[in-house]
Each structure stands twice: as C-alpha cells, then as structure tokens.
Amino acid sequence: MLNNFARQIANALDLPAVPSIDVLGSESLPSYFAVSDLACASIGMATAMVADWRALKTATAETITIDRRLASKWFDMTIRPQGWVLPNIWDPLAGDYETRDGWIRLHTNATHHRKAALAVLGKHETREDLRPVVQAWNALELEEAIVSANGCAATMRSRSAWQSHAQGKAVAREPIIDWKLHGTTTLKTPAINPARPLSGVRVLDLTRVLAGPVAGRFLAAYGADVLRIDPPGWDEGAVIPEVTLGKRCAGLDLRNTEDRKIFEDLIAGADILLHGYRPDALPDLGYDSKALRAINPTLIDVTLSAYGWTGPWAKRRGFDSLVQMSCGIAAWGQQHANAIKPVALPVQALDHATGYLMAASAVRAMILRTQTGKITTARHSLARTAHILDQSASPKLQGRFAAETPADSDPTYESTSWGPARRIRFPATISGISHAWHHRAGALRRDDAIWTKD
Incomplete structure (x- = not known):
C-alpha cells in the first residue's frame, strides 16, 4: 500500500511523477489498516516537497530517506520526559460508551465541549x-443532541x-487536497538557504489539536519561522510539549480591537497561514x-476540517478519534478482533x-507561487485522509513492532518549559542537510x- x-x-x-523515497526497515504498527505505510508516504512526501523547494536554489536532486520504524513512532507522542510527567492526554469523561443500540464516543477534552455533553447528559464527574x-x-439521538448543543460526539458506524x-458519499467525491486559485503574483526568485531550506518562510499557525500543529512542527524543522497564536484561556494539556517544538507561541483575542490590528499585521507579513477552524x-x-x-494578496492558505468541505456535515466539529468512529475504522477493528468494544x-x-499532507501542500504552494505566480489555498480533511486509509482495510491484524529502546530516542537532551526531555529520532533525512528546531517546546502564549527579523 x-x-x-x-x-x-x-x-x-x-506532481509530474512520484518522488523517489528510500524507506528503511520493515516493521509495521499492528493494525487492520496500513498505518505504517501511510506514515512513510505522508512524511516522505512532505520531505520531498522541502527537497524540491531547496532544488530551486541548488538544481540538485536530493536523496530522501524515511525510517519506517521512526515514522510509525512519529505518528504518536514523541516526547519522553526526564524526571517529570506529562498530564493525561484525555479528559476523564472522554471515550467510548455503549448505548441502547450501539456505541458512541464522547470528546470532552475542551472545556466547552465537556459542558455541551453534560448539558445533554447531566452533571457527572466519572x-x-x-x-x-x-x-x-x-x-x-444522543449524537445529534450533543452536536446540536455544540459538542463533539460520534456514533460508531460500519464502513x-x-x-x-x-457525508461519506460527499467525502468520497472530494479530492485529497482541494486546491483553489486566488490570483497571480509577479514571479521572483526566492532567497533559499540550502542548509535551512525554509529559513525566512513565515508561517502563522492558528491550528489546534493535532493535525495542523504537526504541520507547523514539520515546517519548523527545516527553518520556517512558525508563530502559533492561541486565544485567551485555551489549553491542550499533554499535547503542548509535543507540538510546540520549533515554534514561538503567542496569544491574541480577535474580539479585541488592538489584538485584531496585531493579527492583521501578522497576516500581512506571513507567507503561509495554517488554520483548522470550521468553515x-x-x-x-x-x-x-x-x-x-x-x-x-500573496498569502498561501492551508486549512483543514474534520468531516470534509461538502455534504451535510461540512461544518460539524470533529477530531481524529471521532472520525474513526464515524467512518467505520473502529467498527472494522471491533468486528475482526472479535472485541466487545470499538477498536x-x-x-x-x-x-x-x-x-x-498540510505541510506538503504548503511547500508545494510556495513552489507553484515561485514558478508560476499562482496563489493558492489547499483544503484538507481528516475524513478524506480516512478515505485513503480505508482502502487498506484487512480482516487480519497486520504488522509487528518491537518494544521501544533507548536507541529510538535522540541521544541529546531537549530543554523544555517543563524540564528536560528526550525525543524519538526524526524519521526523515534529506541528503546534504539536517533538520533542527531552534525554539524549545514550551507553554502557550x-x-x-511579532515576526522575527530576517
């Protein structure tokens, strides 16, 4: 796959052809779907786009290598605290529940989503x-009640x-990346530092858990100035040390006049806008x-939604775990594992x-802007990515994965806002250059x- x-x-x-990507190793995460294949393909294609951007300066084809084991691990938490503990990634009420006629998943990590669920179900603590x-x-009925209350829930459906x-039909008709042309600009040769290909590229990151922050973290690895903006009071708990690596993190309230002016100044200076707000x-x-x-006028807009951009659920709130329930992944796992609950x-x-994929499309859009003058928006969705993965469904559990060892982690210690940590070694290599994050993982806001000076 x-x-x-x-x-x-x-x-x-x-692309005119599929880039050549060398994949090392053969391990796969145990799954009824080809998860490790998707990890190698998506990380590999994002890396290939950085190499293509660099080639605008060097005119050389670089060798791209992906470590299959490490790519699989970068689809999970990569930070390993040393002497401190990450908080629980899930709210105590979040998870799968059996109903009168099936299963439902409640997503209550955000305070307002928890309140919405409890407004329907009553006040409960456990x-x-x-x-x-x-x-x-x-x-x-419960799914609809919680969604109508502006909460997040998903009934388990079969494939x-x-x-x-x-909605499934609408998603199947959508492209993997929905490109929109917004005009053209005068062609100019970008200033590319071959050692740090994305140095000087300004990325305004308005995304939250988890896809968008992953995109920004990847772009930062190759030199992009990624500035994350959060509203007052927003928190992501255990995810923050994972996804703030390489970024500066600020706060703005877009309902405040002065903050709106600051935001507009940031937009004016940005190359790329990442956001995952509903339409x-x-x-x-x-x-x-x-x-x-x-x-x-030359802003590249890269955005995502949960359930796609067309169909009756286009504006529905959602997260990875909910989409897995909706699109049949969890039901397929339960069925073929003979399990008593969703898998x-x-x-x-x-x-x-x-x-x-967002990172790949962001860099591809910069290449198009440089070579053709076209200014584009690239739209993604979790449900459309699920549609790709669904093609690999197997009735048998596939894959074996050895237990983690110290060799899986980078030998250097990372200084975070919470204490020292190690991190799983980065899975991607572009010959001739190395990745690096110039900002430590740290607290929001x-x-x-402001943008850093060039």
Whole structure:
C-alpha cells in the first residue's frame, strides 16, 4: 500500500511523477489498516516537497530517506520526559460508551465541549456515573443532541454504513487536497538557504489539536519561522510539549480591537497561514478569504476540517478519534478482533497524516507561487485522509513492532518549559542537510506576537 498511498498523494500535489523515497526497515504498527505505510508516504512526501523547494536554489536532486520504524513512532507522542510527567492526554469523561443500540464516543477534552455533553447528559464527574446515563440513549439521538448543543460526539458506524451515508458519499467525491486559485503574483526568485531550506518562510499557525500543529512542527524543522497564536484561556494539556517544538507561541483575542490590528499585521507579513477552524469561524470574525487577501494578496492558505468541505456535515466539529468512529475504522477493528468494544487505530493516524499532507501542500504552494505566480489555498480533511486509509482495510491484524529502546530516542537532551526531555529520532533525512528546531517546546502564549527579523 505504500506505493499506492505515495502515488495518490503525488497526484493530489499535482506532481509530474512520484518522488523517489528510500524507506528503511520493515516493521509495521499492528493494525487492520496500513498505518505504517501511510506514515512513510505522508512524511516522505512532505520531505520531498522541502527537497524540491531547496532544488530551486541548488538544481540538485536530493536523496530522501524515511525510517519506517521512526515514522510509525512519529505518528504518536514523541516526547519522553526526564524526571517529570506529562498530564493525561484525555479528559476523564472522554471515550467510548455503549448505548441502547450501539456505541458512541464522547470528546470532552475542551472545556466547552465537556459542558455541551453534560448539558445533554447531566452533571457527572466519572465515567462510572455517566455510563448508565448514556446507555439509556439511542446512539444516533444522543449524537445529534450533543452536536446540536455544540459538542463533539460520534456514533460508531460500519464502513458500509459510512459509504452509503450522505457525508461519506460527499467525502468520497472530494479530492485529497482541494486546491483553489486566488490570483497571480509577479514571479521572483526566492532567497533559499540550502542548509535551512525554509529559513525566512513565515508561517502563522492558528491550528489546534493535532493535525495542523504537526504541520507547523514539520515546517519548523527545516527553518520556517512558525508563530502559533492561541486565544485567551485555551489549553491542550499533554499535547503542548509535543507540538510546540520549533515554534514561538503567542496569544491574541480577535474580539479585541488592538489584538485584531496585531493579527492583521501578522497576516500581512506571513507567507503561509495554517488554520483548522470550521468553515464559518474565521468569516464570523471578519476574516473570510476576501478579507485575508485584501491584507495579503500573496498569502498561501492551508486549512483543514474534520468531516470534509461538502455534504451535510461540512461544518460539524470533529477530531481524529471521532472520525474513526464515524467512518467505520473502529467498527472494522471491533468486528475482526472479535472485541466487545470499538477498536481504534494504534495511533491517531488521521491527524498525523493530514498534518504532513498540510505541510506538503504548503511547500508545494510556495513552489507553484515561485514558478508560476499562482496563489493558492489547499483544503484538507481528516475524513478524506480516512478515505485513503480505508482502502487498506484487512480482516487480519497486520504488522509487528518491537518494544521501544533507548536507541529510538535522540541521544541529546531537549530543554523544555517543563524540564528536560528526550525525543524519538526524526524519521526523515534529506541528503546534504539536517533538520533542527531552534525554539524549545514550551507553554502557550509565552512569546510576543511579532515576526522575527530576517
């Protein structure tokens, strides 16, 4: 499936041929889907785009190598705290619950999503208290009630049920990357540092858990100035040390007049905007596509949604674990494992793969802007990434993966805001250059909302 995934992604990027990517190793994460193949293909294609960008300066074809074991591990948490402990990544109420007629997953990590679920189900503090309440509901009715309350929930559907569902059909018709042309600009030769290919590229990161932050982290590895912006009060717990690596992190309230002016100055100076807001969120704040391009006509806009850009669920809130329930992945795992409850992927592969696809499309858009003058938006969705992975469904558990050893981690210690840490070795190599993150993983809203000087 690796070559099939790579070919589909190359076609989505509108490449003349599939880049040559050397893959080392043969281990695979145990799954009923080809998760490790998707990891190698998505990380490999993002790396290939950085090499192509560099080649605009060097005119040389670089050798790209992906370590299959490490790529699989980079689809999961990569940070290994030394002498301190990450908080629990999940809220105590989040997870799968049996209903009167099936299974449902509640996503309550964000405070407002937890409040929405409890507004429907009543005030509860533990899963044990909540379980009998959920069990009294019909799954579809509870899903609709929580979604209508602006919460996040997903009924477990089979693959065939999703394929016949209106949203499943809509997603299947969408491209892997939905490109939109927004005009043209005067061609100019970019200043590319071959040692740090993305140095000087400014990325404004408005994304949250988890796909968008993965994209920004990858771009930062090759020199991009990634500035993450969060609203007041937002927190992501254990995910923050994972995805703030290489980024500066600032805070703005876009309902505040002065902060809006700062935001518009940042947009004016950005090359790339990463965001994962639902389709109407930025327009509701006064920043639709027309407004953004009035501020910066050459802005490259890379965005994602959970359930796609067309169909009845286009504006529905969602996360990787919910999409796995909706599109049949969890049901397929349960069925073929003969399990008593849903069986998810071994990692949040939809998030991670989509993140690397976003990084790939961001760099590809810069290449197009440089070579043709075209200014583009690239839209992605977790559900469309799930559609790629669904093609690899197997009735048998595939793959074996050895236990982690110290050799899997980088030997150097990383200084974070919380203490020292080690990190799983980076899986991608471009011959002639090395990756590096110039900003440590740290707390949100710790930096000024300004671009660094070139």
